[in-house]
Amino acid sequence: MASPSRVSLQARVRPRGGRRDTAVLALFSATLFLSAGLMFLVQPMFAKLVLPLFGSTPAVWSASMLFFQTTLLAGYLYAHESTRRLGVRRQAALHLGVVLVPLLVLPVGVPADWIPPVESNPVFGLLGLLAVAVGLPFLVVSTTAPLLQRWLAATSHTAAGDPYFLYRASNLGSVLGLLAYPLAVEPSIRLAYEIDSTVERIARDPRLFTYLRVCPGDLDVVLGDARLSLMHAGDRR
Structure with missing residues (x-):
């Protein structure tokens, strides 16, 4: 029979370990939820941002999805190879810098x-723009799910043997992030900002004025509900 002091000590230790395990799971789940939501929020947001710059064609969406899926696979590959080659501790130190x-x-x-x-x-221009503007942040965020699961599996946590239940948090974040853009974010974004920024870039392009010199007639640039009319130089009075 265990002594009263030992029973009392065990009673004090167990709740503390349970609270610690719960806190770890809450931290990991919240991180996965936020990272997944951010990934699925930034994809339609950035594709919509660059859509007017490329004529609002369906190819913009297709190329954007190709880029994001390829970057996601690259993030998974980094997470797998870096953990396999370096181990969990050294990989965690590396990822802190990444x-x-x-x-x-x-x-x-x-x-x-x-x-x-x-x-x-x-x-190709769209893929290059995506790589420069959003590629690196998206790549790093995409590594969150596989890395956190691998890190949890390397701990003494009671759920370390099967860390894949964390996908519940990432799946929930993905769905909410995907719904957040059309339902909450997009309606609050002023279309005028997108139009002004696009017209400004077009107006700075010297090739536009070359076109106006060699082509007869006027040029209308239509962006959504806005129209930018440029008169041919020969028609000026």
Whole structure:
């Protein structure tokens, strides 16, 4: 029979361990929820942002989804290979530095000096823009799910043997992030901002004025409900 002091000690230790396990699960679940929601929120948001720059064609959505899915697989590959080669402890130290790198390119957006390509395949220009503007932050965020599951599996947590239940948090975040853009974010974004920024970039393009010199008639640039009319130089009085 255990002594009263030992029973009392065990009674004090167990709740403390239970609270610690619960706190770890809450932290991991919240991180997965937020990262998944952010991933599924930024995809339609950035694709909609660059849509007017490429003529609002369906290829913009297809190329954007191709880019994001490829970047997601690259993030999974990094998580798998870095953990396999370095181990959990060294990989966690490496990833701490990797997480800080996207701070160099924030905030996410179209570079101010970027001009839409007109002479080459626009798909390649779009992929290049996505890589420069949002590629690095999206890559780092995409590593969250596999890394957190691998880190939990390497601990002494009671759920370490089967960490895949964390997908419940990431799946919930994915669904809410996907619904948040059309239902909450998109209605609050002013279309005028997108139109003004697109017209400004078009107006700075010297190739536009070359077109006006060699082509007869006027040129109308239509962006949503806005119209930018440019008169041919020969028609001026």
